[in-house]
Amino acid sequence: MDVAAASPLAAPAPIVAPARAAHARLDSVDLLRGAVMILMALDHARDFFTDTFFDPLDLSRTTPALYFTRWITHFCAPVFMFLAGTGASLSLGRGKTKQQLARFLITRGLFLIAADQIVMRILWFSSVGVDPFVAATLTGLGWSMVALAGFVWLPSSAIAAIAVVLVAGHDAFDGFTGAAWGPLQWVWALLHGNLAAPSPHLLSAYPIVPWAGVMALGYVAGGLYRIEATRRRRMLFALGAGLCALFLALRWANVYGDPVAWTHQATAFRTLLSFLNCGKYPPSLLYLCMTLGPALIALAALERARGPVANVVLLYGRVPMFYYFAHIALLHAAAFCAAAVAGKPLPFTAMFANDSAAPIPGYGWPLPVVYAAWIASVAVLYPACAWYWQLKKRSGFWLLGYV
Numbered sequence: 001m002d003v004a005a006a007s008p009l010a011a012p013a014p015i016v017a018p019a020r021a022a023h024a025r026l027d028s029v030d031l032l033r034g035a036v037m038i039l040m041a042l043d044h045a046r047d048f049f050t051d052t053f054f055d056p057l058d059l060s061r062t063t064p065a066l067y068f069t070r071w072i073t074h075f076c077a078p079v080f081m082f083l084a085g086t087g088a089s090l091s092l093g094r095g096k097t098k099q100q101l102a103r104f105l106i107t108r109g110l111f112l113i114a115a116d117q118i119v120m121r122i123l124w125f126s127s128v129g130v131d132p133f134v135a136a137t138l139t140g141l142g143w144s145m146v147a148l149a150g151f152v153w154l155p156s157s158a159i160a161a162i163a164v165v166l167v168a169g170h171d172a173f174d175g176f177t178g179a180a181w182g183p184l185q186w187v188w189a190l191l192h193g194n195l196a197a198p199s200p201h202l203l204s205a206y207p208i209v210p211w212a213g214v215m216a217l218g219y220v221a222g223g224l225y226r227i228e229a230t231r232r233r234r235m236l237f238a239l240g241a242g243l244c245a246l247f248l249a250l251r252w253a254n255v256y257g258d259p260v261a262w263t264h265q266a267t268a269f270r271t272l273l274s275f276l277n278c279g280k281y282p283p284s285l286l287y288l289c290m291t292l293g294p295a296l297i298a299l300a301a302l303e304r305a306r307g308p309v310a311n312v313v314l315l316y317g318r319v320p321m322f323y324y325f326a327h328i329a330l331l332h333a334a335a336f337c338a339a340a341v342a343g344k345p346l347p348f349t350a351m352f353a354n355d356s357a358a359p360i361p362g363y364g365w366p367l368p369v370v371y372a373a374w375i376a377s378v379a380v381l382y383p384a385c386a387w388y389w390q391l392k393k394r395s396g397f398w399l400l401g402y403v
Contacts, residue, residue, distance in 0.1 A: 026090065028302040029083055031310060032295065034317025036079045038378055041327050043073035045374035048335040048347060051364030057277050059270060065367055067273055074280060077137065078291040080320070081144060081211055082218035088148060089222020102149040104401075109145030111402050112138040115325075123328040126348045132201045135190060138324075140206025143190075147212040148219060160220045166213025171285050174259040192282060207282045214288060221296075233300040240296030247289035251275060257286040315385050316378075321403045322388045323381060330377050338373075339363065 046056075046069060054061045056070035091101055116138035121127055151159045170192055178188025186202050193204035221239075224232045250257040262274040278287035302310075316323050335347045345363045392400045 027310075027314060028299055028305070029086055029090070030314050030317035031302045031305055032079060032299055032317070033083045033320055034313040034315065035298075036076045037316045037320050037323050038313065039073055040076040040080075040324075041331070041377055042069065042371070042374045043076070044328060044331055045377060046070070046370050048331045049338070049365050049370045049373050051366055059265060059273055059277070062273075064269070064273075069367060069370070071276060074278075074287065075291045075295065077140075077206075077280070078214055078283065078288055079295045081141065081214040082221070082292060082295065084141065084145070085148060085215035085218025085220075086222045086225075087218075088145075088152070088215075089219045090225060093225070098152050102152055105145040105149035105152075108402050109142040109149070112142035112145070112321075116142070119325060120328070123325065123332060126332075132203050135202070135204045135206055137206055140208070140211045141215075143208045144212040144215040147208065148215050151216050151219065156220055156223060159216050163213045163216035163220060166209050167217065167288055168285050170210050170213075170282065171257055171259070174284075205281055210283050210288070214283070214292070217292075229303065233303060236296050236300035240293045240298075240300070243289045243293030243296065247286055247293060250289070251278070251286050257289075258284040312382065315382065315389060319385050319388050319392070323385055325403070326381055326384060327377055330381060331373065334373060334377065338365075 046052075052066060056062050056066045059067075088101060088105060091104075092098065096104075116134065116136055118128065120136065120138060121134070151162065154162075173192055176188070176192075178185040178193070181188055189202055189204040190207060191209050192207050224235055227235075251262065254261040258278045260277070260279060262271070262277070265271045265274055276290070278284050278290055280287055332347070338344075339346050345360050347363065
C-alpha cells in the first residue's frame with residue numbers, strides 16, 4: 001500500500017464532497033488570506049506615513065502601541081506564503097493536472113520576480129532598474145513557486161520532509177555569512193541571507209530556502225481539504241496548537257530557532273516584548289511557529305465564518321495580487337499629497353520612512369494618522385477589488401490569472 005497516498009496530507013485527489021462544502025472550504029482559505037492582506041496594509045501605511053525614526057521593535061526606544069503595530073503584521077508574509085501553497089494544492093482538486101500546475105507555478109513565479117524589479121520599484125521607490133537587485137516579498141514568493149513546481153512531482157510525504165528540513169533546519173546556518181564563498185557570496189544571500197547584503201548590488205530580504213519551505217508546507221496541508229470537515233478542523237487546530245507549543249518551549253529554552261535570544265527586561269511587559277521579538281529576515285523557525293500556529297487555528301475557525309464582515313474580508317482574499325499592487329500605489333500617492341498639503345518633504349520613495357538609518361527631518365505623522373491612512377486605504381480599494389473580481393470571473397485573459 002502507498003503510505004503517502006493513504007496519508008490525509010497526500011496531494012489532493014479530485015474533491016468529491018458536495019459543491020457547497022467545497023465552496024465553504026475555499027472561502028476559509030480566502031478569508032484568512034483577505035485578513036492578512038488587510039493587516040499588511042497597516043505595515044505599509046506605517047512605512048509611508050510614520051514620523052518614527054527607529055525600528056519599532058527596538059526595545060530600548062519603542063512604545064507598546066508602536067511595537068504591536070509592527071509586530072502584528074508579522075503574520076502577513078508567512079500566512080500568505082503558506083496559503084499560496086495551499087491554493088496550488090487545491091487547484092489540483094479543481095481539475096488542473098500536475099503538469100499544468102507546475103507550468104503555471106514557474107511562469108507565475110518568474111512573472112512575480114519581474115514585477116518586483118519593475119512594477120514594485122516604481123511604486124515604492126519611484127525609479128526603475130535592477131541595481132540593487134531587491135529580493136523582496138514578490139521575489140521570495142516567485143522563487144518559492146518555482147521551487148514548488150519541482151516539489152509537486154514528489155510524493156506528499158517527501159514534500160513534507162523537505163519542507164520541514166528547510167523550515168526547521170535553516171537556523172543551524174545562522175552563523176554562516178557565506179563569506180567563504182568569495183564572489184559567490186550573493187548565492188548564499190539569496191538562499192538564506194538577510195538584510196545585510198554581501199554587496200551594494202543585492203538586498204536579500206526574502207531568501208529562498210525558508211520561504212520555499214513555508215509554501216511547500218502549505219501545499220502539503222492542502223491534503224487536509226480531502227477529508228471530512230469535522231476531522232479536518234480538529235487536525236488544523238491540533239497542528240496549530242502544536243506549533244504554538246513548540247514556539248513556547250523552544251523560545252523559553254533559548255537554545256535554538258532564532259538568532260537572537262530573549263532577555264529579561266526592566267519590567268515583565270518589556271520581557272514579554274523581548275520574548276515575542278523573533279527574526280523575520282530571514283524568518284526563523286520560532287518566527288514561523290509563532291505566526292503559522294495561530295494561522296492554522298484561525299483556518300479551522302473560519303470555516304464557519306459568515307455574514308457581511310466575512311464577505312468584505314473574503315473579497316480582498318480573492319484578488320490578493322491586485323490589492324497588493326493597488327494599495328502600495330494608493331498609499332504612496334496619498335502620502336505624497338498629504339506631505340504637499342502639510343508642507344512636509346515630498347516622499348518620492350518609501351525608504352525615507354523614519355525607521356530607517358537616514359530619517360528625513362520634518363516628515364511623517366504620529367500613529368493615529370497612520371491608522372487613519374490604513375483604514376481609509378482599505379475602504380477606498382474595496383470597489384476596485386470588487387470590480388477586478390468580477391472582471392476575473394468574466395474574462396478569460398491569461399494575464400488576469402497572474403495578478
